[in-house]
Amino acid sequence: xxxxxxxMRWFGPDDPxxxxxxxxxxxxxxxxxxxxxxxxxxxxxEAIRSRKAKLESHELKWLAAxxxxxxxxxxTRTGDFKKHLExxxxxxxxxxxxxxxxVIYNFMPVLDWVRTDMAYALEDGAQTLxxxxxxxxxxxxxxxxxxxxxxxxxxxxxxxxxxxxxxMSLGDxxxxxxxxxxxxxxxxxxxxxxxxxxxxxxxxxxxxxxxxEHLRLFLEEIIPVCEASGVRMAIHPDxxxxxxVGLPRIASTESDLCNVIGxxxxxxxxxxLCAGSLSCREDNDLPGIVDRLGHRINALHLRSTxxxxxxxxxxxxxxxxxxxxxxxxxxxxxxxxxxQEEGRKDAQLAFRPDHGRVMLDDLGxxxxxxxxxxxxGRLRGLSEIRGLQRGLAAIL
Numbered sequence: 001x002x003x004x005x006x007x008m009r010w011f012g013p014d015d016p017x018x019x020x021x022x023x024x025x026x027x028x029x030x031x032x033x034x035x036x037x038x039x040x041x042x043x044x045x046e047a048i049r050s051r052k053a054k055l056e057s058h059e060l061k062w063l064a065a066x067x068x069x070x071x072x073x074x075x076t077r078t079g080d081f082k083k084h085l086e087x088x089x090x091x092x093x094x095x096x097x098x099x100x101x102x103v104i105y106n107f108m109p110v111l112d113w114v115r116t117d118m119a120y121a122l123e124d125g126a127q128t129l130x131x132x133x134x135x136x137x138x139x140x141x142x143x144x145x146x147x148x149x150x151x152x153x154x155x156x157x158x159x160x161x162x163x164x165x166x167x168m169s170l171g172d173x174x175x176x177x178x179x180x181x182x183x184x185x186x187x188x189x190x191x192x193x194x195x196x197x198x199x200x201x202x203x204x205x206x207x208x209x210x211x212x213e214h215l216r217l218f219l220e221e222i223i224p225v226c227e228a229s230g231v232r233m234a235i236h237p238d239x240x241x242x243x244x245v246g247l248p249r250i251a252s253t254e255s256d257l258c259n260v261i262g263x264x265x266x267x268x269x270x271x272x273l274c275a276g277s278l279s280c281r282e283d284n285d286l287p288g289i290v291d292r293l294g295h296r297i298n299a300l301h302l303r304s305t306x307x308x309x310x311x312x313x314x315x316x317x318x319x320x321x322x323x324x325x326x327x328x329x330x331x332x333x334x335x336x337x338x339x340q341e342e343g344r345k346d347a348q349l350a351f352r353p354d355h356g357r358v359m360l361d362d363l364g365x366x367x368x369x370x371x372x373x374x375x376x377g378r379l380r381g382l383s384e385i386r387g388l389q390r391g392l393a394a395i396l
Contacts (some may be wrong), residue, residue: 002336002340002348003336003348004333004336005351006026007028007031007063007064007351009030009352009354011370016365022058025375029062031064034047039071040074043095044094045094045098048098052099064100064102065103068092070088071084074214075211092226092231093225093229095229101230102299103231105236106235108251112239113183114180118367118372122357129371131313131314134310144196146200146245152246177193181196208249208250219233219264223264232267232268232346233268234270235271236277236301237277238277239276241277241278241281242281254292257289258293261293267296270296272300274303275328276302276323279305279323280313282322286327287324290331290332297332298346299351300350302354302385303318304323315355317381318353318380318384325388332351333393334396336349337396353381353382353385354372354378354381355372356381358374362374362376362377
């Protein structure tokens with residue numbers, strides 16, 4: 001039975017979780033990116049080699065480039081999108097030349113993953129990430145001031161949002177705003193609310209169908225370069241998997257993912273199965289997605305969320321919550337066995353535990369630049385998935 005390769009995300013030399021820490025957790029490698037380069041810039045091969053050598057000095061492999069960001073120019077096909085496309089191709093070629101064969105990306109407009117509370121306190125004293133639609137309504141209606149925002153929320157949600165907003169101090173509002181607009185993985189842009197409004201204006205002429213068309217055009221240019229370079233793309237699902245601030249999202253459901261991989265029929269055009277992101281919707285059948293789309297899974301993020309009846313959710317422990325992780329991991333192990341029998345070079349997939357809780361000694365440490373990526377919480381998730389897959393492998 002082929003086991004998944006174990007990894008963690010590493011944000012580079014400034015990450016408070018060191019490569020030594022990750023190595024001690026038992027990982028075989030990391031998923032990392034060159035965050036020093038702006039969106040739309042090419043990653044020089046010298047910088048890729050330097051990062052790779054740094055990892056290898058700690059006996060770790062660079063298992064996936066996570067992520068190679070897609071600029072807003074490419075998503076809207078405005079501004080310097082042609083130049084950014086050429087730079088993206090150059091990055092793919094340089095990664096392939098150094099043996100980094102997996103690239104994770106997303107096509108979420110303006111905002112990346114969104115939570116309304118980065119340190120939600122649980123009964124046991126641990127902290128986790130939390131999304132509350134009422135709190136997001138506060139941002140959308142009263143802080144961002146989007147003209148048609150109220151149409152996206154119920155009367156009850158609007159009433160609750162109004163009451164909470166009136167009780168917030170100016171400092172509370174500023175802190176909450178930054179929670180929404182400036183928690184991009186690996187870096188902080190220092191965006192203001194006016195910056196977000198300006199970015200949103202670029203999408204006035206980009207409805208959902210048009211955004212999907214822009215993704216199609218992107219993939220039609222990129223995938224042939226990936227095939228020639230030995231690189232596999234893996235689109236990350238929207239997080240959360242529904243429209244926010246009126247923006248379209250096109251990688252939220254199984255149907256969406258089928259559309260994406262159907263644009264260019266190639267093993268290089270695949271998905272990153274993020275169980276946590278997809279689990280925020282009750283209509284996403286995670287074991288079924290693994291069974292039906294497993295042949296095009298190129299990377300794995302294994303975590304779980306706990307959905308609640310009011311539309312909120314929080315990051316559950318990795319074996320609990322709304323994800324049937326036993327069935328998901330069983331499907332992945334069976335898929336890897338099928339690949340091995342077919343002689344596929346990508347029979348062994350890499351996974352990482354995602355969005356760990358803040359717990360134990362990490363509770364007393366300074367907040368991370370990127371919430372959800374403390375070492376101990378992720379080590380708990382890694383250990384749980386490790387034990388699960390080894391136990392299943394023994395009986396399958």
